[in-house]
């Protein structure tokens with residue numbers, strides 16, 4: 232791939248388990264799990280930053296579960312696996328609808 236040849240001595244490249252490549256500063260302590268929401272597993276985006284810092288999750292999980300259950304969330308409560316699976320399916324359906 233051509234872009235890989237453009238990496239300089241200050242950058243390093245990592246391949247995410249989903250197949251895409253991530254270019255980061257060479258001294259960055261790369262941990263793949265930091266790229267995904269710890270609740271839903273979706274890739275974290277820049278607009279998730281506030282919720283990552285406050286609740287260690289993406290904005291969607293923050294609005295759906297963390298904010299309404301703030302005290303429980305900060306004490307370690309998380310939605311059960313089935314509830315998370317339902318939410319993930321709904322998000323995937325909404326993504327499909329947007330692309331149609």
Ligand SMILES: [Zn+2]
Nearest residue numbers: 268271289292
């Ligand atoms: Zn999430």
